[in-house]
Amino acid sequence: MNKKSSWEKSTCAYCGVGCGIKSRFNNDGQLEIKGDEQHPTNKGKLCAKALTLSETLTTNNRMLTPQILNKPVSWNQALNETANQLQNIIDSYGPDAVAFYVSGQLLTEDYYVINKLAKGFVGTANIDTNSRLCMSSAVAGHQRAFGEDCVAGCYDDLEAAEVVILTGSNLAWCHPVLFQRLKQAQQQHNTKIVVIDPRHTASCEIADLHLSITPGSDVALFNGLLSYLHTNDYVDQHYIDAHTNNITAALTTATALDLQQVSQLTGINEQQLHTFYQLFATHSRTVTLYSQGVNQSVSGTDKVNAIINCHLATGRIGKVGASAFSITGQPNAMGGREVGGLATTLAAHLSFERHDHWQLLSDFWQTDKLVTKPGLKAVDMFDTIANGSIKAVWIIATNPAASLPNSNKINQALAQCPCVIVSDCVDNNDTLRHATIKLPAQGWSEKSGTVTNSERCISRQRRLVPTQGEAKPDWWIITQVAQRMGFERQFNYINEAQIFAEHVALTATNNHPTQSPRLLNLSGLRHLTANDYDHLLPQQWPINSDGISHQRLFSDGIFPTQDGRACFIATPYRPAITQASADYPLLLNTGRIRDQWHTMTRTGLVASLADHIQQPFISIHPTDANHYQVINNQLVTVTSHYGEAIFRVRITTDVKPQQVFIAIHWTQQTSSAGSVCALIGEQRDPISGQPQYKAAAVQLSPLTYTTDAILTTTTTIALTELSASTALYWVCKKVAAGYQYFISSNLSSSALEKILMAHFMHSMQHDLRTITHNSRRAVVFNNNRCLASVVIHPHNSHHYSTTSANIIGNEVNDIEVHQFLNGEDKLASSDIVCVCKQITKQQLIDTIASNKVQDLSTLSRITTAGTGCGGCCTEIDILLNTTNVN
Known part of the structure; x- marks a missing residue:
């Protein structure tokens, strides 16, 4: 052993x-x-x-070797080719013909060196990050209000607050550990919780007040709050006079709307508005936590500042239990911001707007090529790739062909770009299909470095397992290319500790406490040895020369601006650009689901995580379902001005009439047509450049087809075989011993059977049994081990077929084969609620009913549901309420 x-x-x-x-x-x-x-x-x-x-941590879909034009090459060949192509394009067309698109999943050390290469030595600011898609409005709002991109509060404030406002944040699903902390604080301290969201989400289940706001009207809501605070003498005038500027301009725009107008714009009745405004006004310890629902908007930056204005007006910034708090979506979105990851920022919170900052960075990096103006933001960058002005793009650890808005246009742009370099740990995604050079990078658990979370806490990611194949750290790949481009001395790093030390030193350089200091200051870590770095403990910045980590910022009322004061920002309400119309009458909102992450390149490998929600879906209100004559689980085609996609219907009152919701996770690897970004337009915030993912006008129509099939196999299949002539729609999910494919086709049952058997089951021993006239089932096995199964039957819009994957990969006896072929297998007809313990919705309902269970603790004791991570507890509470009522 x-x-x-x-x-x-x-x-x-x-x-x-x-x-x-x-x-x-x-x-x-x-x-x-x-x-x-x-x-x-x-x-x-x-x-x-x-x-x-x-x-x-599997070899499935891992990129294991460098490739040029899809042919394996040595690292030396790949690095030389990368450097040569970049240099040739720079020499012929100038540095702005080269672009870099990177990721909040990079480690800080990786992020630092790619920004140093682009902005300091290639001489282009055309480097942006997928954080542009989620957090750039928060960055811009912080910079306008505070003078620097700083999150003032910390997670402990959620437990110290009297009132917590979740706006544009489904904390229960997107940040479940924080949600559990908040839920526990509510139980212990009677914390009042307000959820501001157009949808009824899992987070609403603990809310004292849910404001189902009209999409895009947040500025009107918080302007109304600021006006209410001012009119009713709830502002902290001493704090305003001593620590802020520009209150008059902010109040002028805020008071332009009366309560009735705010109600009309937000869709919230006046009584609810008054209740919300009173809660905020009368509780000094208030946290407003905001995320994508605020940021992903054409008015995202103004939304952020409208929220901050209310906190400044009451002096609730950086105090215990009192702050405006931006919660990020990616593991190192904050670390990327520290090192200038966005096209609009420089490293170490230095600014394009200050000449002394240019000089500081030029001297520190010892370069005469430092860019002095911002580069192209993400959407503009890919527009420029599309028009041919950018000839080369290096994409690192992200999948823009799936995640950027108007994904059809993004794919067309990448397809025509002469040089597409992709560094990634996966071997196949929507973006990699366009790569001319592929560079295998280490994945999580293989690489080593630091990340910074939403409360500015720097933590170590450490190497846990050996590296697969020939993969290398991102920082090593970048620095090797830089050396081949002639920058040997400036990129001669031995390890990630050396890069972190340089980052630390830059944050401390000319960062004087009395001379408009930058709060990003890690000077307390300047003397870290390599061994110290290896054993670095989690700590929040700033970490000043005294070595003390600071939980909160601005508690002294001093801000990193020229005069040390925060700035109120006038935020006039502007209607959303996207409006529903006769052609596109439904307003689309997008977001995440509980157990999946981004484009599922990691979570999609885990069978248990696929059980909660198995297929791309569209949430639609019963009124609209009746209007369009669609039922639960029916497939529909959803169309916008930009493209179309296919989803299964989920009828629910969680969305309002004429509003729909679709999750973001499915791509061309997991679904033939389930990518929501094909529907999203390119409208974006004029200040931050962040796209509007939360309000797209769409229409829907039922998808007509004749046959359904479920193919379950121990191996992946060549999805190119499922062409449009074979399948109108397919979706793939991971199961314990392989993969399960749901297929919808216009072929007859017998014709689809022949294709599936020929392409995917032709070389295996099989047993085939007819169930009904047009329904077929087949099992493929080898030495009694089941390798594949297929179920084919005519489509019936009133019947949504599922089948168990339990026999796949296992040894099966004649009885089990007989049961499956005769349709007697256990159907996977009930969604998994508790992933940790694999407890289904039907199991919980049956237990509640048979045992007359009234509370979560009793149900958890009987079933074990909710005793793992606790992320399902909100859904279990809903089941308890609805089942007992019924």
């Missing part, structure tokens, strides 16, 4: 909460994951995604 290894600490690969983990190899050689009880962020708690991280 192998001996268990000791626990190694690291940081989760997923959202911006930044949970600490511990891992070790067990006796079977498998990596165990659990929460780090000593990490200040999560104190041992983890969500289902984090708990299943070890299941993502």
Whole structure:
């Protein structure tokens, strides 16, 4: 028996909460994951995604070797070709003909060197990040109000607050560990919780007040709040006079709307508005936590500043239990902002607007090529690729062909770009299809460096497992290319600790406490040795020369502006650009689901995470479902001005009439037509450049087809075989021993059977049984081990077929084969609610009914549901309420 290894600490690969983990190899050689009880962020708690991280460490879809034009080459060849192509384009067309598009999933050290190369030595600011799509409005709002991109508060404020406002944030699903902390605080301290969201989400289940706001009207809501605070003498005039500027301009725009107008614009009745405004006004410890629903808007920056204005007016910034708090979506979105990851920023919070900052950075990097003006933001960058002005783009650790708005246009732009370099740990995604050079990068658990979470806490990500194939750290790939472009001395790094030390030194350079200081200051870490770096403990910046980490910022009322004062920003209400019309009468909102992450390149490898929600769906109100004559689980085609996609209908009152919701996660790898970004337009905030993902006008129509099939197999299949002539629609999900494909076709059952058998089951021993006249089932096995199965039947819009994947990959006996072929297998007809314990919705309903269960603790004791990460507890509470009422 192998001996268990000791626990190694690291940081989760997923959202911006930044949970600490511990891992070790067990006796079977498998990596165990659990929460780090000593990490200040999560104190041992983890969500289902984090708990299943070890299941993502697979060779499936890993890029294992460098490639040029899809042919394997040596690292030397790939690096030389990358450097030569970039240099040739720079020499012929200038540095702005080259662009870089990077990711909040990079480590800070990777982020630092790619920005140094682009802005300091290539001489282009055309480097942007997918953080542009989620957090850039918060960045711009912070800069306008505070003078620097700083989150003032910390997670502990959620537990210290009297009132917590969640606006544009489904915390329960997107940041579940924080949600559990908030829920516990509510139970212990009677914290009042307000949720501002057009939808009724899982977060609403603990809300004292849910404001179902009209999409895009947040500025009107918070302007109304500022006006209410001023009119009713709830402002902190002493704080305003001593620490802020420009209150008059902000009040002028805020008071332009009376309560009745705010009600009309927001769709919230006056009584609810008054209740909300009173809650904010009368509780000094108030946190407003905002995320994508605020940021992803044509008025995202103004929304952020409208929120901050209310906190400045009451002096609630950087105080215990009182702050405006931006929560990020990616593991290192904050770290990328520290090193100038956006096209509009410079490293170490230095500014394009200040000549002394140019000089500081030029001297520090020892370069005469430093750019002095902002570059192209993400959407503009890909427009410029489309028009041919950018000849080369280097994409690192992200999938813009799937995640940027108007994805059809993005794919066309990449298809015609002469040089598309992609560094990634996966071998196939929407973007990699266009790559001319592919560079295999280490993935989470293989690479080493630092990340910074939403509360400015720097944590170590450590190497836990050996690297697969020939993959290399991103910083190594970047610096090797830089050296080949002639910058050997400036990029001669030995390890990631050396890069972190340079980043630390830059934050401390000319950063004087009395001379308009930058709050991003890590000078307390300047003397870290490589060994110190290896053992670095989680700590929040700023970490000044005294070595003390600071939880909150601005508690002294001093801000990093020229005069030390914060600035109120006038935020006039402007209607959303996108409006529903006769041709496109429904307003589309987008977001995440509980157990998936981004484009599923990692979570899509975990069978249990696929069980909660199995297919791309569109949430639609019963009134609209009746109007369009669609029913639950029916396939519909959704069309916008930009493209179309296909989704299964979920009829629910969680959305309002004439509003629909679609999740963002499915791509061309997991669905033939389930990518929501094909529907999203390019409207964006004029200040931040952040696209509007939350308000697109669409229409829908039922999809007509004749046959359904479910193919389950131990191996992946060539999805190119499922052409439009074979399948109108398909979607793939991971199951325990392989993959399951849901297929909808206009072919007859017999014709589809022949194609599936010929392409995917032709070389295997099989048994085929007719169930009804047009319904077919087949099982393929080898030495009694089931390798594949297929179920084919005529489509019936009133019947949504599912089938168990339990027999796949296992040894089966004649009885089990007989049961499957005769349709007697256990149908997977009930959604999984508790992923950790694999408890279905039907199991919970049956237990509640048969045992007359009234509370969560009793139900958890009987079924174990909710005793893992706790992320499902809100849904279990809903089931308890609805089942007992029924």
